[in-house]
Amino acid sequence: MDLDVSTKHLSVFYDVLDKFYPEWEKRTDDYFLTELSFLIREVFKSPYTDETLINNLKQSEVRKYQAELKAILNTPKEALDWILKHRMSENRRKMCETKYLRKKS
Numbered sequence: 001m002d003l004d005v006s007t008k009h010l011s012v013f014y015d016v017l018d019k020f021y022p023e024w025e026k027r028t029d030d031y032f033l034t035e036l037s038f039l040i041r042e043v044f045k046s047p048y049t050d051e052t053l054i055n056n057l058k059q060s061e062v063r064k065y066q067a068e069l070k071a072i073l074n075t076p077k078e079a080l081d082w083i084l085k086h087r088m089s090e091n092r093r094k095m096c097e098t099k100y101l102r103k104k105s
Contacts, residue, residue: 012069013062020077033057035084036072043083044068 017024021032037053040046046053046068056062062069072080 009063009066010060012066012073013057013060016069016073019073020080030054030058038087039072039080039083040065040068042087044071 016036017032020036021027024032033054034050036057037050040053041048041050044067046065048056048064053065056065
């Protein structure tokens, strides 16, 4: 089995993580996967559920999300930041950040 071919789909996933979530591998939370799931599901119209996406992202099972990940990779960071910032009300965003990122509001 050609290892390069069997792992090629992972490079796009890791490129997205490296570009939009620097030092993601050192994080103790999975909030960035929640954000990535939202983008794949809502912005790029993937038919998969949030739970399915997050579980697959946690396990690096990303072969079926290649088109969405490539689109995310080619979207300006500022646009994605704006989308993520405006995806929920300010109060809900603060609550989520406090809960998942342990930030004080």
